[in-house]
Amino acid sequence: MTISISALDSLVDTLVSSDVVTDPDIMAGYRQDWARDPDAGTPLAVVRARSTEDIQAVMRWATEHSVPVVPRGAGSGLSGGATAVDGGLVLSTELMREITVDPVTRTAVVQPGLLNVEVKAAAAEHGLWYPPDPSSFEMCSIGGNAATNAGGLCCVKYGVTTDYILGLQVVLADGTAMHLGGARLKDSAGLSLTKLFVGSEGVLGIITEITLRLIPAQPPASTVVASFASLRGATDAILAITRTMRPAMLEFMDKASIHAVEDAMKMGLDRNAEAMLIARSDSPGAHRTEEIEIIAAACRDSGADDVFVTDDPDEGEAFAAARRFAIPAVERTGSLLLEDVGVPLPTLADLVEGIAEISKAQDVVVAVIAHAGDGNTHPLIVFDPEDPDMERRAHQAFGDIMTLAISLGGTITGEHGVGRLKKAWLPDQVGPDVMDLTRRIKHALDPAGILNPGAVL
Amino acid sequence: MTISISALDSLVDTLVSSDVVTDPDIMAGYRQDWARDPDAGTPLAVVRARSTEDIQAVMRWATEHSVPVVPRGAGSGLSGGATAVDGGLVLSTELMREITVDPVTRTAVVQPGLLNVEVKAAAAEHGLWYPPDPSSFEMCSIGGNAATNAGGLCCVKYGVTTDYILGLQVVLADGTAMHLGGARLKDSAGLSLTKLFVGSEGVLGIITEITLRLIPAQPPASTVVASFASLRGATDAILAITRTMRPAMLEFMDKASIHAVEDAMKMGLDRNAEAMLIARSDSPGAHRTEEIEIIAAACRDSGADDVFVTDDPDEGEAFAAARRFAIPAVERTGSLLLEDVGVPLPTLADLVEGIAEISKAQDVVVAVIAHAGDGNTHPLIVFDPEDPDMERRAHQAFGDIMTLAISLGGTITGEHGVGRLKKAWLPDQVGPDVMDLTRRIKHALDPAGILNPGAVL
The missing domain is CATH 3.40.462.40 (FAD-linked oxidase, cap domain/gating helix)
Structure with a gap:
């Protein structure tokens, strides 16, 4: 796949506030996550997004030019879910770091680039707690946590990331942005699309905002x-x-x-x-x-x-x-x-x-x-x-x-995701019918297959 | 839509253990749920299924003959999600009532026809608790609870049905049966299909088995x-x-x-x-x-x-x-x-x-x-x-x-579902893009639209 410089310029011109990085030395730091996939490709550019609107522009441009897009949080993933692909964009959400906490409804609205530890700290200021605690909580992002349905040490009692996600804003492959769910503990209106995007590892859309359920601060242990x-x-x-x-x-x-x-x-x-x-x-x-x-x-x-x-x-x-x-x-x-x-x-x-x-x-x-x-x-x-x-x-x-x-009746991944490293074993676990269903849903949302190609499927 | 008697006979011949009811007096009790939809149709037949295999046979037959199928639990729904349609089948899971509880993993595998109160009782025998408690808990089925993502009185602290569903067996429109998720608190392998089916009100598939997460018995209140x-x-x-x-x-x-x-x-x-x-x-x-x-x-x-x-x-x-x-x-x-x-x-x-x-x-x-x-x-x-x-x-x-x-930023349904009574307002809440995404997923799973037509969409 070859994209002309002028085409990339047209993307740069479209973005309001995001960085577009093409310096090979800087891009090198975005080729792999912690899985250190040796087959990582060389991206065309890295976009460090600052807004949902810019992510929409990126996806519209990528659709128009058939350029694959690999979404990336803090890059601490362990399954190669954020491995760059040749000639594609790496779309990093690391600069999207806002959070608002509402202590009355015990919810927080947070952008994907904030680190897990920062979400916990913002909740703690209001006497509240965001439980999921991957061992990497000091350097993993809440967007990555949502994209992998991350777990941690407290999950045995307190559950995993999906149990704390009430709503999302997502951008689809074609650039459409939409809000799913919201700050409501109960919501049976329509399909559970929020939950479908949790753990979808960037193959269905880009998560640009997350509404979290918080609970009272953990008592002393x-x-x-x-x-x-x-x-x-x-x-x-x-x-x-x-x-x-x-x-x-x-x-x-x-x-x-x-x-x-x-x-x-x-x-x-x-x-x-x-x-x-x-x-x-x-x-x-x-x-x-x-x-x-x-x-x-x-x-x-x-x-x-x-x-x-x-x-x-x-x-x-x-x-x-x-x-x-x-x-x-x-x-x-x-x-x-x-x-x-x-x-x-x-x-x-x-x-x-x-x-x-x-x-x-x-x-x-x-x-x-x-x-x-x-x-x-x-x-x-x-x-x-x-x-x-x-x-x-x-x-x-x-x-x-x-x-x-x-x-033994188990799973190939409890909390890291399938990414690229484990996808060869996914059919062995879930069987051909579930793989077929997965492909049908992927195709319905991303018919051109530009979102994180090579991950999961 | 007219189906010949011989076609219905071919369905009866296929089923191993399920009842097929065509007596109009008995069928009258299956035309409506508690929403008492005055526009309820007259079904061709009511199938009271006893096994997943029979439900697969029903769906294969329905696909072959283009007959709509309305899934039904205990019929206590309040949004018309189980309103019968003219010339269709009502597929009742009321006779599928098995449950096994594993106190070590604190999970239960249950068939959809068991009542919520019976699930609670089976858990309590092991010192465990299934929290979700719709006011109708003494007469609503766990399958219906899953299909509507039902809530209740304890949800303010303990969450809703989806928070307790770890796995499902579902049958798709074409009769394919598959297991999604399982008795694992943590599972990041592939898309969160389990959660997609929770609250899907029968428009994506039939829930034939549910793996529930249980928690220790509630302390005295x-x-x-x-x-x-x-x-x-x-x-x-x-x-x-x-x-x-x-x-x-x-x-x-x-x-x-x-x-x-x-x-x-x-x-x-x-x-x-x-x-x-x-x-x-x-x-x-x-x-x-x-x-x-x-x-x-x-x-x-x-x-x-x-x-x-x-x-x-x-x-x-x-x-x-x-x-x-x-x-x-x-x-x-x-x-x-x-x-x-x-x-x-x-x-x-x-x-x-x-x-x-x-x-x-x-x-x-x-x-x-x-x-x-x-x-x-x-x-x-x-x-x-x-x-x-x-x-x-x-x-x-x-x-x-x-x-x-x-x-006010709220939802048209917190716990009952959209069914037929509320579908006119769903687009006002979620907007055209979410409706479009919903239709794309529905079409990917049920291209002929035979599953619960008229509900939600």
Whole structure:
């Protein structure tokens, strides 16, 4: 695809306030997201949009010239959903950063470029809370969260991004802008189009504004940290906890992740443990004490070697931060392929044991961390990029883990999205009829296929 | 449209276990839902399905013979979503009533014919709770709840039906059956098709199985009942409460509803009050006492004449039951047009006052009840069916109230759905672009338009 300079000039002339970047050095930073897709293309230009109107102009121009458009939030995606394509536009929403919070209706209207942490902070100023908390919450954007239906650590009790999205403004492939839903907890008027766009990874339209549901600030939480001499002990404890109550967090780290974090942070984690759980209760008052005791007892009864309880929020947060730091910590030991498979909770032990077998068979280290309370795991496959055979085996393990998760009734992605890295496995999970339905909807909204081509489908 | 007897025989022969009813007396009970649409058609037959396979056979047959199909749950819908069409099939799921509950993953897999109250009961056997609670929960089906994205009284704190639906099995117009989503709190694999079908009112496919998210049983609740000498006092109290905390219920009744309920139930409601609020807290332990005091103080500070507090669940439930009985109580005074408009909470007073003006202008009684905490109101327009002019004025008021809600940034339906009764106003709310997008998706899934024709679109 070749677009003349004059055609690009016509786009620049149309935009009111957005930046159009064609400097190759700057554009290089927009070719990949954190998935570091080696097949990323070279875009024609990067548009850093400042308004919905400019995004409409971009899409009208792209439709007219049949130019593909890859929408991009903060670029922290882990599935290659924002990988640039040759000759296309990268449409970044990073400069669209406004937010208004209404404490009476407990809603916020926010532009897609604001970071998750900034949304939380704006809500907190009104005593409110936006729960979804991807580990990357300090650098991922709310637009990207909406586009991937992002999750996090608190989802086991508080749900995922879609549970907090009441309305959207979207721009379709042809440049049409429309409001879907709104600041109403209840709205049964017409199809649930708002929810259709959540998690659509930029293949149906560009999200230019989000109406979020907020809830009262989270009460203070107490934290349990337990270490186990066996994997089964930890997974037994997970089932014993979830059978009895709903923790506000229930995270898992295996030995490899514990060691990587301890190497980096030196906070005294138990290096002899095969697995560690970090669990929280944030129920009000005496109920919290009851829940923490249930969690601690479940860990002890399942054979935990050490069970530590703290009511100090900062101390508890240090362990959550250690868990969040596991991905960068493991990344210090090599390049990563980052998995995101989820399974029904009763099969979590089978998944973790199966991953150990795959690790052995392919002779690659696979460190496992998990949002254990909802069965969503992040096996981290470590490889040496200088070793082509190891890289090949790592990719084999990557696929084998998805195939294992599907065989256990699970999903290939719990919260990162399909992007480009996982699309080959999507049909295995959902089947040909769902793929056909997906294509029909995609075609109905983007008949020329210019929106994020190569992602998901 | 005329279908030969032999063609219908071929359908009967295809079905494994479902009933095909052609007896006009029995079919008469399937022509309308509670909206009592006077324009209801006469169906060719009623199929009472017993399996997904039979529903597939019905849809294949309907596609082959171009016969419209109107899906039907318990028939308690209030917008005419299940109004029969001439020469079509009514496809009832009332006989599909299985449920399995998994307490470890806190999910249930349920067939669409089970009643909401039965789902709640099955969950409760495992110490779990399915929150959504339409006032009709004792006679509405979970399939209908999913098809309309039904709400209820607890939604102000606990959300609506879509927030509890993790997966669906659906049958498309051409008879294809597919599973969407599943028993996973987190799943970002592909488009959010599950959520698209929630609230789709039978125009995209037939819901044949639902995977529900359950939560731990609701703690005991305390209840505040407050009566006000002015409407503004009540709406001020609502805003004062929601600005500060999130009640587990916050219901409103105006004078006309209070009188209708008191006439029927004689429970000692304050007939002098212009408005009454019923609010609940179900926070654990001492936190509940704090929340109840916040609610009671907000009512007193906003000028409540009488504020009654009870920690007795049965006594509290009696007031909630009184509120739920408002619709049948008002119906004793005449025929009803039942509204379902919702507005952003700060404009609730404007809506209620505007409704009073419409009532006066059209000279019809409009009793107002509301799920006040989420701004969802049910104005009940009362008319004498023997008085054609009054009936005309009632219909005028019905439309005027929707127009008013739209002008306040609200919705024409918070929880009942658009059906056939409200579709004329849907474009006024969502605009031509959203209508066009809706038609594109409908056409992609049901190109021949045989699924619930005349509803929504």
